[in-house]
Amino acid sequence: MFARLRVAVRFPLMTPAHAVLCAIATTVVPEATGLDATQWDEVERIIARAIAARAPGLRRSLALYLALLEWLPLLRYGRRFSKLDAERRTRWLARLQDAPVLLVRRGFWGVRTLILMGYYGRPDAAAAIGYRAAARGWEARR
Amino acid sequence: MVIGSGAGGGTVAQELAPLVRDGVRVLVLEKGPRFADDDFTGRELEMADALYQDGGAFLTRDGTMTLAFASAYGGSTVVYTGTSLTAPARVIRAWDVPGIDHADLQARSAKYTEQNNVHLLDETLINDNNRLFVVGGRNAGYYVEQFPVNVKGCRGSSLCNLGCPNQAKQGTNRVQLPRAERAGVEVVTRAEVQRITSDRTLDVRVSERSPGAKGAPSEWAPGDYRVQAHIVVVAGGAIGTTSLLLRSALPAPRSLGHGFTCHPALILVAEHPGPITNDVGHPKSYFVDHAESERFVLETCMYFPFVTAKSLTGFGATHSEIMRAFPRLQMILLLACDHATPDNRIAVDRAGRPVVHYRVTPQTVDGLVRGTRAAARIFFAAGARRVHAPADPPLIEASDAGRLDERITARHFRPGSLAVSAAHLMGGCGMGRGAADSVTDSWGVVHGLPWLRVADASLFPDSLEINPYLTIMALADRVAEAVRRDVAALLG
Ligand SMILES: Cc1cc2nc3c(=O)[nH]c(=O)nc-3n(C[C@H](O)[C@H](O)[C@H](O)COP(=O)(O)OP(=O)(O)OC[C@H]3O[C@@H](n4cnc5c(N)ncnc54)[C@H](O)[C@@H]3O)c2cc1C
Ligand code: SF4
Numbered sequence: 001m002f003a004r005l006r007v008a009v010r011f012p013l014m015t016p017a018h019a020v021l022c023a024i025a026t027t028v029v030p031e032a033t034g035l036d037a038t039q040w041d042e043v044e045r046i047i048a049r050a051i052a053a054r055a056p057g058l059r060r061s062l063a064l065y066l067a068l069l070e071w072l073p074l075l076r077y078g079r080r081f082s083k084l085d086a087e088r089r090t091r092w093l094a095r096l097q098d099a100p101v102l103l104v105r106r107g108f109w110g111v112r113t114l115i116l117m118g119y120y121g122r123p124d125a126a127a128a129i130g131y132r133a134a135a136r137g138w139e140a141r142r
Numbered sequence: 143m144v145i146g147s148g149a150g151g152g153t154v155a156q157e158l159a160p161l162v163r164d165g166v167r168v169l170v171l172e173k174g175p176r177f178a179d180d181d182f183t184g185r186e187l188e189m190a191d192a193l194y195q196d197g198g199a200f201l202t203r204d205g206t207m208t209l210a211f212a213s214a215y216g217g218s219t220v221v222y223t224g225t226s227l228t229a230p231a232r233v234i235r236a237w238d239v240p241g242i243d244h245a246d247l248q249a250r251s252a253k254y255t256e257q258n259n260v261h262l263l264d265e266t267l268i269n270d271n272n273r274l275f276v277v278g279g280r281n282a283g284y285y286v287e288q289f290p291v292n293v294k295g296c297r298g299s300s301l302c303n304l305g306c307p308n309q310a311k312q313g314t315n316r317v318q319l320p321r322a323e324r325a326g327v328e329v330v331t332r333a334e335v336q337r338i339t340s341d342r343t344l345d346v347r348v349s350e351r352s353p354g355a356k357g358a359p360s361e362w363a364p365g366d367y368r369v370q371a372h373i374v375v376v377a378g379g380a381i382g383t384t385s386l387l388l389r390s391a392l393p394a395p396r397s398l399g400h401g402f403t404c405h406p407a408l409i410l411v412a413e414h415p416g417p418i419t420n421d422v423g424h425p426k427s428y429f430v431d432h433a434e435s436e437r438f439v440l441e442t443c444m445y446f447p448f449v450t451a452k453s454l455t456g457f458g459a460t461h462s463e464i465m466r467a468f469p470r471l472q473m474i475l476l477l478a479c480d481h482a483t484p485d486n487r488i489a490v491d492r493a494g495r496p497v498v499h500y501r502v503t504p505q506t507v508d509g510l511v512r513g514t515r516a517a518a519r520i521f522f523a524a525g526a527r528r529v530h531a532p533a534d535p536p537l538i539e540a541s542d543a544g545r546l547d548e549r550i551t552a553r554h555f556r557p558g559s560l561a562v563s564a565a566h567l568m569g570g571c572g573m574g575r576g577a578a579d580s581v582t583d584s585w586g587v588v589h590g591l592p593w594l595r596v597a598d599a600s601l602f603p604d605s606l607e608i609n610p611y612l613t614i615m616a617l618a619d620r621v622a623e624a625v626r627r628d629v630a631a632l633l634g
Contacts, residue, residue: 028457046187053197090458097457097559105558106205113199113561116451120465121187126447130469133421133446135184135307137298138267141422 017063020070021047021115023082027089028115043118050117065107069096143344143371145335145386147172148217149611150598150618151377152314152322153254157622158375159325161629168327169369170319171346173334173382174213175357177220177315182305186446189304192356193221198449199563200381202500206557207406209498210565211379214357215331216315218379218565222611223302223426224311225289225441226260228252229606229613232434237603239573241584250616258292258312267298269423274414274472275442276428278524284430284516289441291424298423300444332360333367335378336494338390342593344369373625373632375586376571377598377618381488381496384570384600387581387588389494395577395589399489401482403605404564406502408476408510409445409453412521412529417469420444426475432516433479433607437509440517443475453561455536464530464537472526474517477566478502478509479607488570502562507555510562515546532560566610571596572603586621593632597621 025043026032035043051059070081073092077084081092096108119125134140144154147170158168174193183189190197199208212218228251234244254260279286292312299307309316323329330348337345350364351357376383384399425444432438445453447468454461464471480486480503489497502510518529522543529538532554542549554560574580577589586601588594597618599610606613 028461030459030462049191050197053191058201093457102204102206102558105556109558109561110205112457113452117187117448120447120451123185126186129447129465131421131447132469133184133300135182135297135299135301137296137300137308137422139297141419 017066018044019082020066023089024069024093024111025115025119027086027093028112029119032119039122039124042122042124046121047114047118050114061107062110065111069111143369143373144168144170144375144377146217146377146379146382146598147215147314147319147329148212148377148379148598149219149314149614150379151375152216152219152318153615153618154375154377154597154622154625155322155327155329156318157619158625159322159327161626162326166629166633168322170322170327170329171333171335171344172215172217172329172331173378174215174217174331175351175355176215176329176331177305177357179309181356182301182307184299184301184304184307186304186448193305200498202498204501204557206562207500208561208563209381209404209567210563211381211567214315215329216313216319219313219611220305220315221303222311222313224292224313225426225429225609226255226258226292226612227290227608229616230433230608233607237573239584239603240575242573246620247613247616250619251612253619254612254615255290257317259294260290260292262288262290263293263296263424263427267296267423268427269298269420270418271420271425271444271472272423272427272442274418274524275474275520278520278522279428279430281523282519284520286428286430289427289429291427293424296424300421300423300425302425304446328361330361331358333362335386336389338374338376338386338392338594340392342371342374344371344374373593373595373629375595375597375621375625377596379598380567380570380600381498383596383598384488385490385494385496387571388488388490392594393590395581397572397579398581399487399570400484401569401572401603402486402488402498402500403480403482403568403602404500405477405566405605406480406506406510406562406564407478408514408532408560408562409443409450410474410476410514410517410521410529410531411450411454411464412472412518412526413464413467414470414472414525415527418472420469420471420473430516430520431608432513436512436516437479437505438513438516439477439479439608440513440520441475441477443473445473454530455532455560460535460537472521472524474520476510476513476517478506478513480506480509480605482569482604502557507552510555511550511552515550518543518546518550566599566606568599568602568605568610571600573601574603584620585624586617587624592628595621595625
């Protein structure tokens with residue numbers, strides 16, 4: 001699981017990227033806890049592809065942001081992000097989302113977008129929420 | 143030589159085709175590939191990756207907005223929704239470009255309205271998502287208008303922005319480019335112009351089709367080419383054209399890159415008590431135009447799961463709950479009418495890649511706030527039980543419908559807190575009086591370089607405040623007319 005992400009996001013501070021991303025993913029989309037290994041693999045493939053397509057500078061910023069997201073909770077809660085319970089994880093991400101500093105908000109927005117892409121970009125997830133658009137349009141419904 | 147094959151480039155290609163009969167070689171160089179009908183699968187990420195620059199999420203310099211533009215035979219007309227409006231007279235007057243006259247643009251727009259089969263969709267083809275906008279809009283006291291659209295044989299797949307799988311949308315890939323090719327114009331795809339030099343030479347890189355990728359291989363063998371041109375018409379879109387001219391060592395006017403506008407947009411969503419038809423039917427049939435009075439336009443829309451998910455604010459259980467309500471969701475696209483400012487501009491980095499500097503002004507935020515409130519009123523007046531909007535918390539229940547002005551305020555529209563995106567990219571090579579205030583004249587001729595012309599959305603000196611493609615075609619039609627007029631002198 002998340003093997004590709006280790007290549008796409010080089011993590012400073014010796015933190016395994018997959019553990020952090022997994023913790024963020026299940027906080028952003030709680031249903032992600034129900035994904036099986038194959039589905040997680042698909043999520044990972046989508047995110048890794050999206051990261052790989054971006055400029056090296058952006059990839060470095062993302063890696064740094066994930067490291068800070070993981071380690072800064074240590075100062076506040078005495079544990080790093082991936083070791084927090086669900087409620088504290090939610091609170092921490094909400095702080096980032098509403099942070100007064102643009103850089104912090106923007107970073108969270110980027111991470112959140114990647115997670116949502118990985119989760120809802122899968123045809124399985126689209127079908128699960130009832131999305132049914134098809135080339136045959138009206139004909140397929142009537 | 144025509145660079146780019148979208149709304150502007152496709153039009154120029156068609157309008158220069160008669161020159162081929164006179165022995166003139168007309169070549170279109172297009173960076174994107176030529177897609178086959180069965181390439182359009184409607185799968186969200188697959189199509190976004192294949193069609194759009196950066197998958198549809200080209201980031202502005204400060205990372206707070208994404209820009210959507212396509213790269214393909216047909217440019218962004220392959221992914222547009224095909225709503226076809228003519229420029230408002232008041233906007234053209236405010237542009238104040240000597241030689242640009244509203245009646246002239248209207249007449250030229252009418253020509254493409256006809257060519258593109260623009261008409262109002264029959265009521266039987268309108269889905270609930272659109273119908274509820276009409277009902278809600280009228281109940282809430284708004285003047286709701288129907289969009290003329292340019293489709294032929296639309297089956298209502300609702301997949302317009304991922305490329306039409308039914309060849310129904312009449313973009314330049316379906317109408318103007320095939321006509322031009324039949325008349326002898328050559329179109330080379332996967333051919334990116336990297337630089338233009340003062341001696342009218344173009345450095346062109348033709349890319350290989352990677353294994354498994356969509357689209358046909360290029361008509362030319364992959365590799366680098368130097369192409370000698372007599373007349374160059376650049377139509378790479380606001381970002382493509384401006385960045386190409388900036389990285390080319392040309393004595394271009396100083397305002398090159400300035401005047402970028404884009405109608406920053408928000409996707410707003412509301413939940414109805416029961417299922418509605420939303421992901422079937424043409425997605426965009428109605429609009430409310432408050433551009434002049436309140437700086438916003440509301441349009442019906444329908445987006446795909448990932449785009450919808452990222453457009454909602456927040457995360458976690460509430461976000462998931464809205465996503466699970468997908469079959470009950472009504473959607474409205476809010477466009478803010480921004481204006482050119484000195485800071486919002488297109489530049490290039492050291493490698494010559496485009497960098498877009500853009501900040502929303504307080505006036506634009508005001509348009510977004512007013513537009514969000516109006517959309518929420520329409521949703522509730524259409525019977526929605528709750529509305530998802532930039533607010534705290536983001537879900538507004540019907541019981542709060544009377545408190546929208548309190549619930550939706552400018553403080554919820556901070557950059558970096560919401561998914562602002564834009565697909566109407568305008569300016570960068572604005573038309574005007576002379577080199578001191580603009581890049582081109584009203585015929586798209588770059589000041590001081592009579593052989594170099596611009597024919598796309600970058601010509602707009604300020605935003606159009608309405609969907610732009612017909613006006614781009616009208617301007618490109620003028621540019622082509624001027625080329626036909628000047629061709630003998632320039633070839634001579
Ligand atoms: C999702 C979406 C929906 C839209 N819906 C509507 C709508 O309903 N109604 C409406 O009026 N407008 C709509 N628009 C906007 C409209 O499509 C664009 O404004 C219009 O197509 C822009 O025309 P253009 O010629 O400026 O650029 P484009 O159509 O973007 O074409 C530019 C082309 O130039 C090529 N190019 C760029 N640089 C180079 C280079 N260096 N060398 C070679 N080729 C190059 C690009 O690959 C591209 O194919 C929509 C846009 C999007 C993205
Ligand atoms: S709704 Fe109509 S025009 Fe749009 S993609 Fe489907 S068939 Fe094509």
